[in-house]
Amino acid sequence: MQYSDATDPGFTDDQGEADLDLEWIGAVARNANIKYVYAHNSFDAVKYVVNNHNALSGPSVISMSFGICEPNAVGYYDYYENLAKTANTME
Secondary structure (H helix, E strand, O other), X not given: OOOOOOOOOOOOOOHHXXXXXXXXXXXXXXXXXXXXXXXXXXXXXXXXXXXXXXXXXXXXXXXXXXXXXXXXXXXXXHHHHHHHHHHHOOO
């Protein structure tokens, strides 16, 4: 289900990973209200969730198991840290 401002990217190489994540979440948290947010990249999707927390009925968990390999993500640490701090202030 799309909630981001992005257009549908169609089937991408990331689809398999996203499908697997959704299957595991559904299996582990059977009664969870799962909202799948996608964008052209995982960074934009997470930013959308944080910035639109209330419109999405307040997700309490953000799961993102892929993005960029850690050694290549050095420039993104501050970005994710700031998003996580913002998300943690929300009720």
